Amino acid sequence: MAKRDVEISAPAFDSLEESLEYTRRFQNPQGFIDEFVKLLKGRIKLSADPKYDSRIMASGSAIISRGQEAIKIGLAGLICDSELFKTLVHEEMHLRLIRKAERSNLRILNIVTHPDVSVEEDYVEQIAVRYLRMYEGAFGKFKH
DSSP states (O other), rough: OOOOOOOOOOOOOOOOOHHHHHHHHSSSSHHHHHHHHHHSSSSOOSSEEEEEOTTSSSSSEEOOOOOOOOOEEEEEGGHHHHHHHHHHHHHHHHHHHHHHTTTHHHHHHHHHOOOTTTHHHHHHHHHHHHHHHHHHHHHHHOOO
């Protein structure tokens, strides 16, 4: 199985106010995700509105059924802003790969049908990490 570069440590805070602001994400996870996506800069377009799912133990999951595509965010995806960003891109890439494979893109078809699932996971994770670096290079590091 692929090793995903997951940031699972809560950030350090300079003040009680900052700590309380951070904890609001866990009180209303869907509201936090919606606001986070709305405030993203640049040209980040998601195929589906991300939905919080408390049953997901991982940072996120992609539902790739035709007509029911979805991006699900788990609790671990909320730990820090950079992890949420990376998770959104990671799951979006799964959705995009399937569409490309359906259009007979042979290179992508080989990735998504590879018997070792870590091949696709490693591929989308590399893209997610690269997008995070580019995003933070253009707009600055995430606050939390």
